[in-house]
Amino acid sequence: MSERIREKLSILADAAKYDVSCSSSGSNRKNEKGGLGNGHTSGICHTYTEDGRCVSLLKILLTNHCIFDCAYCVSRKSNDIERAAFTVEEVVELTMNFYRRNYIEGLFLSSGIFKNADFTMERLLKVVKKLRLEERYNGYIHLKTIPGASEELIREAGMYADRMSINLEMPTESGLKLLAPEKSHKEVIQPLAYVQRQIIQFKEEKKLIKSVPKFVPAGQSTQMVIGATPETDKEIMHTANEFYRNFGLRRVYYSGYVPISNDNRLPIIGSQPPLIRENRLYQTDWLMRFYGFHVNELLNDANPHLDIDIDPKLSWALRNLQFFPVDINVASYKMIMRVPGIGINSAKKIVQARQYGKLRIDQLQKIGVAYNRAKHFIKCADSPYQLKEYQSTQIKSFILAESQSKYLKNDTSQLILF
Amino acid sequence: MRITYLFDGSMEGLLCAVFESFERKAKQVKVELLQHHQPDAFTESMQIHNDSKKAGRVWSALQKKLSPAWIRKFYCCFLSERPDAYTSLYEFCHYLFTHPAGAEDNYGNEHVLLIAQMARKVEREKHRMEAFIRFQESQDGLFYCGIDPDFNVLPLIMKHFKDRYASQRWLIYDINRNYGLFYDEVSVEEVHLDFETQKRLQKIPINAQASKEQLYAVLWKDYFKSTNIVARKNTKLHTQHVPKRYWKYLTEKQIDSFG
Known part of the structure; x- marks a missing residue:
């Protein structure tokens, strides 16, 4: 049996x-x-x-x-x-x-x-x-x-x-x-x-x-x-x-x-x-x-496929740089949610916490924002002043260089020749 | 002047410490567990005596200031039993009582954030216990599981198991903290086992198990094996969801002679 x-x-x-x-x-x-x-x-x-x-x-x-x-x-x-x-x-x-x-x-x-x-x-x-x-x-x-x-x-x-x-x-x-x-x-x-x-x-x-x-x-x-x-x-x-x-x-x-x-x-x-x-x-x-x-x-006719190497939120942000940088201390909740590196929970905490004073980088990091990713898209109380405006391809390469995809078995970035 | 308040690890003791500090207008207070205290030459220390009246006053003040969700966070953070959690709870009370309403939403404050994050850890451990507890049925129809969670989560999981397993007798025992919950199909009771019994009860010995216990354990292992898709193997994700320290609970992770 x-x-x-x-x-x-x-x-x-x-x-x-x-x-x-x-x-x-x-x-x-x-x-x-x-x-x-x-x-x-x-x-x-x-x-x-x-x-x-x-x-x-x-x-x-x-x-x-x-x-x-x-x-x-x-x-x-x-x-x-x-x-x-x-x-x-x-x-x-x-x-x-x-x-x-x-x-x-x-x-x-x-x-x-x-x-x-x-x-x-x-x-x-x-x-x-x-x-x-x-x-x-x-x-x-x-x-x-x-x-x-x-x-x-x-x-x-x-x-x-x-x-x-x-x-x-x-x-x-x-x-x-x-x-x-x-x-x-x-x-x-x-x-x-x-x-x-x-x-x-x-x-x-x-x-x-x-x-x-x-x-x-x-x-x-x-x-x-x-x-x-x-x-x-x-x-x-x-x-x-x-x-x-x-x-x-x-x-x-x-x-x-x-x-x-x-x-x-x-x-x-x-x-x-x-x-x-x-x-x-x-x-x-x-x-x-x-x-x-x-x-x-x-996803639309111009972009019928999702990027494999970056997530869809980041790829949306890179296509729409005109919306960024977002000022964390004044932007709407909806807009904060759209920042790569900020999730729903962090967005909620930010909106609540900013009533009690302008938020700084260290506070954002503690709240749980993936700051290395988000920093290209936000401004906060002590963001360093930046003269140069980067192109989306540059930002993408910065982020890819810092992050390690869980799917990549071998590093595919090109070696430096000299 | 710096001073260390020593309390006994109970919620009552912690709340009394808050009460005393307000009554004495004390500044620079550190809260520590009595049993962990190491006296040093430069700080005075004072032992807090539990007084349910004083604790009650602080508690009702907290309830007035905080939403039920926040009270739960406060309680969860307390159950973590971590020294920094006690410090933060104490500081949080001070912060809350000296600031206007709504101050608990200020996640820029380190104590507010620590409590929120610690509460989350405790809730996660609670959820894991609800998921990873595996009952074994004994010959007399008792469903037993011995656990040793990172935090003191038994008070949190009680309701879940009581509601769900209303038609069976069960016992969940916290082996490290040496107490357990026993349900007799009517109500849940806190039980303490003497050391010998406790040792025997970490797992039900095979000769005391119900006759079908082995069969269902094997069937479950079979199921676990056949529901796996080998082509998609992803060990990293697997251990992320089921950290290795929980494997000892899991029937499907035990090696057995049946294969």
Whole structure:
């Protein structure tokens, strides 16, 4: 018995790992008397894999049998791999026992499509219902919405899940058609929009009637695979922006494609996943969501790709030197946030602290500003007087010379000849 | 004249030190732990006697001046048990009571900044404990974990574990500070174990573990292995998130005979 379950867990966890979402935040589901678990608003990462990704959820597939043949997926029909399937009881028991030992924050349940969408969704729903109703489990549950499942099933699942997600997979329709001819963006958009409408409706009702149950309290998310098809960064981020706006998504995940197939439409096995590019996309995503940048400022027709060697905020600043230097002691909070080397927390502290006197360099450093980077873009009480105005290329070379990129294995700067 | 106030390490003692300094209009005061004190020839020292009334007055004055979020920072900073934190808390009280309202937002002041930063460290340690504690189930159904956090975070993590694990008995024991929290499905109690029991309890011995404990530990290790993507290996990032000093807690990081 224990050997078989170990085998199943290995197969089905391995197949689920390419789904990068592991967030456990955003739900404030409370525990009830005699129940187990609750939601933690900011989420908890219980451990990290050796590739540095957080592990907060037990991320498994119910089964890796699948009727589809998407080129980018390990579980595709034509792939010759071991197949397995959990029973409902096995998933429930694993979740409960891992949760009781504080290994995990909750369950992330996905599945290959067997038979048809409704049949699969029904099985997922069974697991969630058993957890919530029989085991009185109130921890986090992230459930995959199966595209094409009936609206009643999706709605019922939403009553028990904390987050639901559907993966967009490829940033553009043409990319998706290339690798997964059976799928389309429309299939994703429909259920996303349906769940979004339900979330709004439940929220409205809750304002009037307190006892209205929670419906997907941690919202929806989606994921795009990066580097499998030749999209530009601009296309990716504009798609992401559209989905954030239209469906109120909590997160869009960008997953650098890890080669798993000999298909000639895809990068060959053994090529490095595009980790830096993925990182730059996430940085752009953060700038859009928290720093008040519009996607067009960061990526437009003139700049369809993000710089690999510097982050998008710095590269925006270098393209727009007319806004700088910013005087830390008078500039608006919004403008201070846009300075490379100053994050949200430092910006807040600066705005609060400057009411009590002009800020100096040493104070900025203590507050947590990356001063060596920020100094090219700011003025403060004791900034040294500077006669010369530097060009953006010069500033870039100053910053690159001082900083060491975590991605560069060898120093690429040219040696001095004489 | 310089003077050193010696207090016993309790919040009450620290607040009393603040009270005494105002009452005596003392200048140039240093606050030190009684047990760490090294007398020197040029400074006088005075031992602070705890008085809940005096401490209460200072505390309520703080509550009037500070938002709940700041009170939490103050408390977290106190739990760090660092000498410079005590000094800053003392100086912070003086700064706060002698300046107009809102002075706590002045991050240009070194004590304000130190408290904010120290509180953050403590909160981080608290969060790490919430994440890295791994319970082991004993034969009689008790879920146990022994910890030795950098800061005294047990009072901070109590609520989290009480709310979450409401339907199981658990015990979290701070091995260094020699006290723990025990929950019996009704309420949480502070417990002290005698030295012998404590030694035995750093980990539950295999013969006292629940029958399925080993199985779930192995399953968890399997899961940890198979969820890793080898092509993306990034050891630096890994150790940044899970510093090595916490590995001893983590079931998935223990080498075992099952493989």
